Amino acid sequence: MDTEISGIVCMFVATLVISFPLGRYxxxxxxxxxxxxDPVFNxxxxxxxxxxxxxxxxxxxxxxxxxxxxxxxxxWFLLGMFILMNQSWLPLNPDHNPGQSPDLAFNTAIxxxxxxNLQDYSGETGVSYLSQLYLMFLHFASAATGMAAAAxxxxxxxxxxxxxxxxxxxxxxxxxTRILLPVSFIIAILFVFNGMPMTFLGxxxxxxxxxxxxxxxxxxxxxxxxxxxxxxxxxxxxxxxxAHPFENPDYFTNMVEMIAQMIIPFxxxxxxxxxxxxxxxAYVIFAVMTLGFLLLVIPNxxxxxxxxxxxxxxxxxxxxxxMEGKEVRFGAAASGYWSIATTVISTGxxxxxxxxxxxxxxxxxxxxxxxxxxxxxxxxxxxxxxVFIILAVFIGGLMVGRTPExxxxxxxxxxxxIALIVALLHPFLIxxxxxLASYIYVQDPSAYAAWLNNPGFHGFSExxxxxxxTTANNGSSFAGLGATTPWWNISTGFxxxxxxxxxxxxxxxxxxxxxxxxxxxESAGTLKPDTATFGLMTFAVIFIITALSFxxxxxxxPIAEYFTFH
Amino acid sequence: xKSSLIPAVRLTIVLILLLSGVYNLVIFGIAQIAPNHGKGxxxxxxxxxxxxxxxxxxxxxxxxxxxxxxxxxxxxxxGGSNMSPFNKDxxxxxxxxxxxxxxxxxxxxxxxxxxxxVTASGSGLDPDLSPAGALIQVPRIARVRHLPENQxxxxxxxxxxxxxxxxxGPAKVNVLxxxxxxxxxxxx
Numbered sequence: 092m093d094t095e096i097s098g099i100v101c102m103f104v105a106t107l108v109i110s111f112p113l114g115r116y117x118x119x120x121x122x123x124x125x126x127x128x129d130p131v132f133n134x135x136x137x138x139x140x141x142x143x144x145x146x147x148x149x150x151x152x153x154x155x156x157x158x159x160x161x162x163x164x165x166x167w168f169l170l171g172m173f174i175l176m177n178q179s180w181l182p183l184n185p186d187h188n189p190g191q192s193p194d195l196a197f198n199t200a201i202x203x204x205x206x207x208n209l210q211d212y213s214g215e216t217g218v219s220y221l222s223q224l225y226l227m228f229l230h231f232a233s234a235a236t237g238m239a240a241a242a243x244x245x246x247x248x249x250x251x252x253x254x255x256x257x258x259x260x261x262x263x264x265x266x267x268t269r270i271l272l273p274v275s276f277i278i279a280i281l282f283v284f285n286g287m288p289m290t291f292l293g294x295x296x297x298x299x300x301x302x303x304x305x306x307x308x309x310x311x312x313x314x315x316x317x318x319x320x321x322x323x324x325x326x327x328x329x330x331x332x333x334a335h336p337f338e339n340p341d342y343f344t345n346m347v348e349m350i351a352q353m354i355i356p357f358x359x360x361x362x363x364x365x366x367x368x369x370x371x372x373a374y375v376i377f378a379v380m381t382l383g384f385l386l387l388v389i390p391n392x393x394x395x396x397x398x399x400x401x402x403x404x405x406x407x408x409x410x411x412x413x414m415e416g417k418e419v420r421f422g423a424a425a426s427g428y429w430s431i432a433t434t435v436i437s438t439g440x441x442x443x444x445x446x447x448x449x450x451x452x453x454x455x456x457x458x459x460x461x462x463x464x465x466x467x468x469x470x471x472x473x474x475x476x477x478v479f480i481i482l483a484v485f486i487g488g489l490m491v492g493r494t495p496e497x498x499x500x501x502x503x504x505x506x507x508x509i510a511l512i513v514a515l516l517h518p519f520l521i522x523x524x525x526x527l528a529s530y531i532y533v534q535d536p537s538a539y540a541a542w543l544n545n546p547g548f549h550g551f552s553e554x555x556x557x558x559x560x561t562t563a564n565n566g567s568s569f570a571g572l573g574a575t576t577p578w579w580n581i582s583t584g585f586x587x588x589x590x591x592x593x594x595x596x597x598x599x600x601x602x603x604x605x606x607x608x609x610x611x612x613e614s615a616g617t618l619k620p621d622t623a624t625f626g627l628m629t630f631a632v633i634f635i636i637t638a639l640s641f642x643x644x645x646x647x648x649p650i651a652e653y654f655t656f657h
Numbered sequence: 658x659k660s661s662l663i664p665a666v667r668l669t670i671v672l673i674l675l676l677s678g679v680y681n682l683v684i685f686g687i688a689q690i691a692p693n694h695g696k697g698x699x700x701x702x703x704x705x706x707x708x709x710x711x712x713x714x715x716x717x718x719x720x721x722x723x724x725x726x727x728x729x730x731x732x733x734x735x736g737g738s739n740m741s742p743f744n745k746d747x748x749x750x751x752x753x754x755x756x757x758x759x760x761x762x763x764x765x766x767x768x769x770x771x772x773x774x775v776t777a778s779g780s781g782l783d784p785d786l787s788p789a790g791a792l793i794q795v796p797r798i799a800r801v802r803h804l805p806e807n808q809x810x811x812x813x814x815x816x817x818x819x820x821x822x823x824x825x826g827p828a829k830v831n832v833l834x835x836x837x838x839x840x841x842x843x844x845x
Contacts, residue, residue, distance in 0.1 A: 098825035139675075143667035163665035170669070215733050224677040231676045232669075260668070267672070272680065279684045286710050289681075289688035289695035294733055297706060299713040300836055301720060306733040307711055309697055314684045331735035334779030336710040337697060342826035398772060399742045402751055407770040411787055415747075415776040416737040419724070419785035422827040443779045444737035549741035571739030656743050 095424035110354045114361025121242045150255035153603025159259040171200030184219035185293025198580035205591035206233035208326030208566035215308040234322030235266035237470030247602025279317035286340030289313040320352040323468040325439035333442040356466035372621040383465035387455045388431040395427035416444030434459035437468030439566030446569040454649035460563035474598040481510040483629040500605040513597035518640035524558035544571025552648035562590040712784035723832045728781035737779045785829040
């Protein structure tokens, strides 16, 4: 087999092999069962609880959970604004980078508390090491926020009847101490020994072999990149993200980064199965997600390895594929694989420049973010899928003429309303944002010329991609978009706030409402969610909502661009 | 929300100490036993230090050229061109690179020029070429440096890094290391 293809297969299989036992472990952590490393973690956690005055035995209902979540997120935001705007005089700034402007700091702080990591700045010049360290804290904290919300939903789906969903701080802290921190640590060690810097020295200056002066940015990269991927955050230490040779030195680190970003989204699905003792349900969900993933990733690998027909027409050898924006050490195939992996889950890190992908590859990346639940980001990916399950249960229930129910709890008007709002909010934010930006642009294309790096249909795609990425809390870009302007900083900042918190609050509210209902045991007439039929039903719901919402905009962008050459 | 404010502030402070502080310090400590103490892997030549992972601009005929870079190998401001595949200006740039290559390497067949040599990388710092990208430059190097072609070709082959474990990913050639080896060869 071609070594580029075998590399991809190896990455996928390794992810699967690691995430299954990890899922069992995560379920144990949230159930509060004993695990092997209790003697290490228990004292650390007790210390954290005591210092912060938290009583984890105090169970919370869904509203208390969300209040706790929003409060602590707000503190992170304010602190982030302060550090980013004042980094110029704060310590750990060896390269003397300036403080961020208020609108840029607003965007950056929101983008990192929401696990999106849209970056309207360049890592080399836009942040100090102190800011990088704080952003690293947000990598952990925002990932654990999503995981804690998913744990609350798991809890709400149990068969017992209660209005309590566990304790937010308990889930949050344990997600960090027992899952994110130890795994990141192992990954960072692998990186340190494979060419990734971990230093607090500033830029180095040298003369190249050919005689040019070079300045070389460095920093505490290894620790940053480990949690950047494990927590599906994706914000790069350097501007070029994981295409930068210090942020991704070779094919081995590329595999580790790829596996690291997918294991928790995979594992959360398995964790659901272990937690609820409904493994078959987890397998059905996983199968639907994998089907969606493969439908997007296989075409991308194929299109990128085939290369750019416009360059092939010049008569050179394009057998290496579409290499614009790609690195030799990864090749076109692994870059194509990464492009979809990073967009189905909400990482948004890149090992090649998405703006230079073939038009339909770009479309698939946007579709991945428009669906936003094939695996999805840590914790929140499952929450998004859960919304589609509720919709599928309701439609399925109507089709067979029974009261819709999920796991023994009735789905009623209240749950449906919440699910629909969350499901429709997603296209609403993407399309409204793109429409407003397009409107502003066409008012005076010369004034806003710096927005778009490419003319015509692709320029539209750059704007559509930006809002899809923002709304999916993804953070990758068609980076030709000149996004360091007040319009983009502020508009995407607000889109982020809505698209992060409502899709967390909605599913937790549904779970809270379901948890309080009476449990009805399954009978012959129950619509069983752990069957292939129901899986296909869910897939169909996702497909129809996505196609109806987004086909027109995709036709104006990537599809039109495709036909300019073919 | 008020009741959760104090615990949230305290928890935030102590977690910052743990995650921004302790976590990084421990990794930093371990990095001290890593290659070059975690300051980036280096190669030494003629008493000078170079970063082996950071690509350099090579445009002179006596060196193997590195790939085009959208940021001119600025390692303090990485990035790609972000050109879309059918952008007319972009396609003109690629055509110009092909023409330049053919001027400097007469006798090369156009259909042998590998695409990597005329397209910019994602980071603008790509340290590598594909084996084909290095081999096609052998006749020029041999001519300019007055070396036998097969000797230069053997040098390229000796510098090809095989896929990971021989199984995963593409083969590649580190341009900086290859050019250092080339300078050494010329000195002999």
